[in-house]
Every structure is written in structure tokens, then in C-alpha cells.
Amino acid sequence: MAALESPMAGKVLEILVQEGQKVAEDDEVIILEAMKMENPVFAPADGVVKEIKVKVGQQIAESEVILVLE
Amino acid sequence: MEFLTNMWSTMGIGSLYWGNVVMWLIAFLFIYLAIKKEYEPLLLLPIAFGILLVNLPSEIMTPGEGLLWRFYHYGEEWAVIPPLIFLGIGAMTDFGPVIANPKTLLLGAGAQGGVYIAFLGALALGFSVSQAAVVGIIGGADGPTTIFLASKLAPEMMGVCAVAAYSYMALVPVIQPPVMKLLTTEEERKIRMKSLRKVSKLEKIFFPIITAIIVILIVPDAASLMGMFCLGNLLRESGVADRLSNAAQNELMNIVTIFLGVSVGATMSAEVFLTPKVIFVFILGIVAFACATACGVLLAKFMNLFLKEKINPLIGAAGVSAVPMAARVAHKVGSEADKKNYLLMHAMGPNVAGVIGTAVAAGMFLSVLK
Numbered sequence: 001m002a003a004l005e006s007p008m009a010g011k012v013l014e015i016l017v018q019e020g021q022k023v024a025e026d027d028e029v030i031i032l033e034a035m036k037m038e039n040p041v042f043a044p045a046d047g048v049v050k051e052i053k054v055k056v057g058q059q060i061a062e063s064e065v066i067l068v069l070e
Numbered sequence: 071m072e073f074l075t076n077m078w079s080t081m082g083i084g085s086l087y088w089g090n091v092v093m094w095l096i097a098f099l100f101i102y103l104a105i106k107k108e109y110e111p112l113l114l115l116p117i118a119f120g121i122l123l124v125n126l127p128s129e130i131m132t133p134g135e136g137l138l139w140r141f142y143h144y145g146e147e148w149a150v151i152p153p154l155i156f157l158g159i160g161a162m163t164d165f166g167p168v169i170a171n172p173k174t175l176l177l178g179a180g181a182q183g184g185v186y187i188a189f190l191g192a193l194a195l196g197f198s199v200s201q202a203a204v205v206g207i208i209g210g211a212d213g214p215t216t217i218f219l220a221s222k223l224a225p226e227m228m229g230v231c232a233v234a235a236y237s238y239m240a241l242v243p244v245i246q247p248p249v250m251k252l253l254t255t256e257e258e259r260k261i262r263m264k265s266l267r268k269v270s271k272l273e274k275i276f277f278p279i280i281t282a283i284i285v286i287l288i289v290p291d292a293a294s295l296m297g298m299f300c301l302g303n304l305l306r307e308s309g310v311a312d313r314l315s316n317a318a319q320n321e322l323m324n325i326v327t328i329f330l331g332v333s334v335g336a337t338m339s340a341e342v343f344l345t346p347k348v349i350f351v352f353i354l355g356i357v358a359f360a361c362a363t364a365c366g367v368l369l370a371k372f373m374n375l376f377l378k379e380k381i382n383p384l385i386g387a388a389g390v391s392a393v394p395m396a397a398r399v400a401h402k403v404g405s406e407a408d409k410k411n412y413l414l415m416h417a418m419g420p421n422v423a424g425v426i427g428t429a430v431a432a433g434m435f436l437s438v439l440k
Contacts, residue, residue, distance in 0.1 A: 007412035026409075034414055035394045037401070042410055062265050062415070 002045045002069045010034035012058045021049050023069070030054070030066060045069060082127030089340030093125040096343075097335075100233075109240040112324075113213070113331050117233065120335020131336050142333035147225065151330045152218035153298040158323035159214075159425065160302025161315045163393070165277050167419035170266040173373065173381070174416075178423025180369030181389025182431045184209035184362025188354050189435075195350050200224045203435040205351055208235045209358025210428030211242065211392040217334060218295060219432045223439055229337035230348050234355040242395040245356065247403050249363045250387045258371070259407035261382040263416045271309070278303035285430060291440070292433025299429065363387045366420065381416075388417040391424035 010032040017029045028040040029049075047069035054066050078084065100118035104111040123130055123138060130136040133143075145151040168174055189206030197205060200223035207219050208231055216235040220228035238245065251259075278300035286293045305315040370386030384404050388396040397417035404413040 007410070008415045035398060035418070037398050037414065039401075039412065039414065040409075 116331025174419030181366035183365030188358030
């Protein structure tokens with residue numbers, strides 16, 4: 001189990017994975033918008049997406065959990 | 071026949087000279103850059119049209135009569151518009167990253183070193199002391215402050231210095247990265263910074279109040295810029311004056327931007343603009359800007375000698391006040407070295423501190439030179 005925490009505050013612009021999907025470390029999983037800049041956030045490890053905790057358009061704070069990997 | 075000659079003499083074509091036509095071309099170039107390349111179009115378009123208007127034969131810039139002269143006189147010569155823009159910038163600025171990490175205030179101040187280097191360079195090239203100060207302030211990459219200082223010290227330099235400042239702000243992503251990479255190692259660029267602590271609402275409310283008191287006590291000549299800036303920020307953070315905060319950020323800002331742009335453009339008549347000094351201004355401007363970037367990075371590296379919790383020296387480059395472009399550049403250069411390094415919010419600290427730094431540097435010039 002590994003949780004992906006948001007590296008910074010921002011707005012969720014796009015979610016690129018689905019629950020149940022297999023991801024590899026460093027895959028782009030979501031796009032976070034901050035200061036009018038699109039920032040990809042990468043998977044912290046190999047695994048399967050167990051739960052996505054954010055929605056598109058949601059404002060999230062730094063170190064908020066984005067998704068949980070298994 | 072007499073009728074025809076009369077008509078000819080009232081037409082403007084006869085009083086054109088080649089310099090005006092050159093200025094038209096410059097205006098057309100700016101219009102092209104604004105529309106096609108989107109280089110600061112909100113400012114560049116009004117500036118470009120102002121340049122065109124003042125280089126057409128008319129009395130639009132005649133003191134006491136012309137429309138653009140009135141805009142210029144009441145807006146810039148009286149130094150009303152730049153502080154109003156600062157009111158809007160204050161209302162747009164989130165000081166959270168500075169409050170969370172006050173060390174970044176130093177970086178915002180350190181980057182102003184570039185201003186003084188360019189100031190000395192301009193003196194060496196034969197500019198007067200007042201003119202050199204205005205040329206130097208370009209290094210802070212802050213348009214309104216440049217215009218403010220020019221109106222007080224060297225009105226004849228206003229147009230060209232404003233255009234230089236705004237062009238270099240648009241060129242932040244081109245000018246800064248080579249300097250930043252030259253002065254840092256791959257390892258330093260990879261430094262990840264600890265997450266910022268949460269900042270309470272109370273801290274955010276007190277910040278503009280305390281900043282205004284301290285800055286104005288130390289540098290009274292920064293009062294009009296910093297006073298408005300802090301007021302704008304207080305409107306924002308108070309949470310009870312959203313209407314005023316929004317008006318300052320949007321309507322008021324847009325309105326004064328139109329007057330500012332067109333009348334700054336109108337200061338650039340061919341007689342004033344087409345002198346060899348203009349080339350020096352642009353060269354010194356870019357030197358100032360590169361030096362400011364370097365000063366910020368080097369100061370960050372210097373601070374790292376003493377800090378246990380290392381800072382990424384790239385965020386020092388964000389100490390120039392082009393908000394948020396400089397912070398974005400720091401973030402981008404950082405993520406090139408390590409794609410999981412998110413410097414953006416850390417770089418916002420020095421970036422907003424740089425706005426204060428440049429206004430203070432302008433106030434210091436003013437108190438010594440006026």
C-alpha cells in the first residue's frame with residue numbers, strides 16, 4: 001500500500017487513471033493546476049490504483065492524499 | 071488653388087519626418103508581438119497604439135491641451151496610476167508562502183542586487199544619476215515601479231524604460247534559465263524542499279499591516295507604492311471586503327492599465343525615442359535582469375552554507391518581481407533536473423517578496439536622489 005500525497009496546493013485538472021488500473025512508478029496519474037501552470041503528478045511506486053480520493057475541479061491542499069496504490 | 075494649398079497645410083502629411091515613420095514601424099512590431107506572440111498583450115497593445123498616435127501629426131500630446139497629455143499628466147506625472155496598479159497587485163497576492171518561510175524575504179531583497187549593478191553600469195555609460203536609477207530598476211522586472219520611479223526622477227526615460235521592463239518580463243522564461251543553470255549544479259537543482267507549514271488567517275491579516283508600518287518607517291519614499299499594495303492585500307485577506315478586493319484586482323486594474331499603456335506609449339515620440347541611449351537602455355536592462363537572477367541564486371547558495379534545512383537555489387532566481395512568471399521558471403528548471411520536484415509554491419515566496427524588494431529599492435533611490 002502506498003498513498004500518493006499532493007506535492008503542492010492546486011486544482012485537480014485531469015485524472016489520468018481509473019480505480020483498478022495498473023500503474024508503474026513515475027507514470028503520470030493526475031494533472032494539478034497551480035499558478036496557471038499544469039503540473040503532472042507521478043505515481044510513487046508500481047501498483048494497482050485502489051482508490052482515487054479527489055475529483056476533477058477540486059481544490060486540494062499540499063500533502064492531501066490523492067490516491068491509494070496497492 | 072489657394073483653397074488647395076490651405077487644405078494641404080492643415081493636413082498632417084507635410085509635418086511628418088522620417089523618424090515618425092520609424093516609430094510607426096516600431097508600433098506595428100509591438101502590435102504584431104502583442105497579437106501574434108501574445109507578449110504581454112494587455113499592456114503592449116495600448117502602448118503600441120499610443121506610440122502610433124503620438125507619431126501622427128496632431129496635438130494629442132501638447133501640454134495643457136492634448137488628450138493623451140492629460141492622461142499622462144494626471145496618471146503618471148502625478149504618479150497616481152502605478153500605486154493604483156499596486157493596489158490591484160496587493161489584492162492578487164497571497165503572502166502565505168512568505169509567511170510560512172520568512173527566509174525567502176531575504177531572497178526577494180537579494181535579487182535587487184542586479185538593480186544596483188545596472189545602476190553603476192548606466193552611470194559608467196554616461197547616464198545622469200537619476201536616469202541611471204531608472205535604468206537600474208528595470209532589473210527588478212517590475213513595470214509599475216519602473217514607471218513610478220521614472221515619473222519622479224527622469225520623465226524623459228519613462229517610455230523606453232517601461233517598454234524595456236515589460237519586454238524583459240515577457241522574456242523571463244528565455245533570459246533566466248541559462249543564468250540559473252550556469253550558477254547551480256545538477257545536485258543543487260535536485261534539492262527538494264520540505265512542505266510549507268499552514269498559515270493562519272490572523273497571520274495573513276497582520277502581514278500587510280506590519281509590512282506597511284515597517285517599510286514606510288524605514289523608507290518613507292516607498293509609501294505610495296507600498297501603502298496601496300498593503301491596503302490591497304488587507305482587503306483580500308480580511309475576508310469581509312471581497313467586493314473591493316475584486317474591484318481592485320479586476321475593474322480598477324483593467325481601467326488604469328488602459329490609461330497607463332496608451333499614455334506611456336505617447337511618451338515615445340520619435341524625437342525622444344530615436345537616440346543612441348535607447349540601445350544602451352535595452353542592453354543595460356537585460357544585464358540588470360540577468361544580474362538580479364544571479365544575485366538571487368548566489369544568495370540562496372550562500373544561505374545554504376548556514377542552513378540545516380537546505381533551500382533549492384533555483385528559487386532565489388524568483389526574487390525578481392515578475393509574478394508569477396519567475397516562480398514558474400524556477401519550478402520548470404527544477405523539474406527538468408528531477409521531475410518529481412515541485413518548487414512552484416516555494417518559489418512564490420521570494421517572488422512576492424521581490425515585489426516588495428523592488429518597490430523598496432525604488433523608494434531608496436527616490437529618497438537619495440529627489
